Amino acid sequence: METTMEKSKKMKTTKFFMQGLVIFGILMLMGGASATVANPDTINLFTPTNINITVGQTNVNVTLDGAGITGGPLTQATVGVNTWVFFANVEAKLRGQILVTEFNATATIGTTTIQAGSVRRSRRYMDYSYTPEEPLAGEELTLEVVDRVREDPLDDVEVDVFLNGKKIAYGLTDNDGLFVFTPAEIGDYAVKMDKTDYHLVEFSISVASEAAATTTTTTLAATTTTLAATTPTLAPVTTTTMAVEDDGGLPIVWILLIVVILIVVAFVAMKGKGGAEETEEETEEETAEDTTSGMVEEEPIEEKE
Numbered sequence: 001m002e003t004t005m006e007k008s009k010k011m012k013t014t015k016f017f018m019q020g021l022v023i024f025g026i027l028m029l030m031g032g033a034s035a036t037v038a039n040p041d042t043i044n045l046f047t048p049t050n051i052n053i054t055v056g057q058t059n060v061n062v063t064l065d066g067a068g069i070t071g072g073p074l075t076q077a078t079v080g081v082n083t084w085v086f087f088a089n090v091e092a093k094l095r096g097q098i099l100v101t102e103f104n105a106t107a108t109i110g111t112t113t114i115q116a117g118s119v120r121r122s123r124r125y126m127d128y129s130y131t132p133e134e135p136l137a138g139e140e141l142t143l144e145v146v147d148r149v150r151e152d153p154l155d156d157v158e159v160d161v162f163l164n165g166k167k168i169a170y171g172l173t174d175n176d177g178l179f180v181f182t183p184a185e186i187g188d189y190a191v192k193m194d195k196t197d198y199h200l201v202e203f204s205i206s207v208a209s210e211a212a213a214t215t216t217t218t219t220l221a222a223t224t225t226t227l228a229a230t231t232p233t234l235a236p237v238t239t240t241t242m243a244v245e246d247d248g249g250l251p252i253v254w255i256l257l258i259v260v261i262l263i264v265v266a267f268v269a270m271k272g273k274g275g276a277e278e279t280e281e282e283t284e285e286e287t288a289e290d291t292t293s294g295m296v297e298e299e300p301i302e303e304k305e
Helices: 004-033 210-214 252-297
Strands: 037-039 049-054 061-065 074-077 084-090 096-103 108-116 126-131 141-147 158-163 166-172 178-181 187-194 201-207
Touching: 037 108, 061 084, 074 084, 126 201, 166 178
Parallel strands: none
Antiparallel strands: 037 049, 049 084, 061 074, 061 096, 096 108, 126 141, 141 178, 158 166, 158 187, 187 201
């Protein structure tokens, strides 16, 4: 016969076994809850993406919510014996997490998350310039790369230069944000610039030949100048007589005319008087000469004896 102590040990062993089964069942249920898996677990913003959710059992619903998903929250149910749910063209508009919830009619069974957008800091933008602005084949060309907002030179920017799909130059910008190369041929050079935490930049540079850039054709057009014969036209002369009148008297012109006439008459009179005096003097001189001559020519009368 079993002793009381042995019976007591058997009962304790059975009790521990039953407790273990209960704990195992609970763990299995918890394991089922943790079976909710999202694929993919990261999506890009503003990019419609198909998402498949694997669940731990059938006859459950799955809801997607958060990160500004279009039309959210979105809910789908498993079909038949399927243990997965499919969501087509899920588009997130905000950086963050999309909460995935698996539930049935009575309780929430499991959850997981999907990352929308990159978890690292947002990328910045690069700006670039190059000199000379009209590069020539065989001439050194310098690229300068700066941060668009801060305008600081960016070093260690990866630069790749292609011509007709073939890489002809590559390297990193220096501490001043400069990268130098010499295009050997004419054509359109494709340039690609990349740097961590910055958006990729792609652009092209057109390189011309030196002859095409420096040759200038100048055409001098012959110019014929025709001198038209011109006939001078004499404008009619207009005589304007300004009559200035004294108030109530003769016109000043008449007064001036009378004065001029008087001056002329006086001059003529003086001239005539002077001529008469000269005539009288000449007459007197002739008379005197005649008298003297008569006295000389008279011969003395001889007395007769």
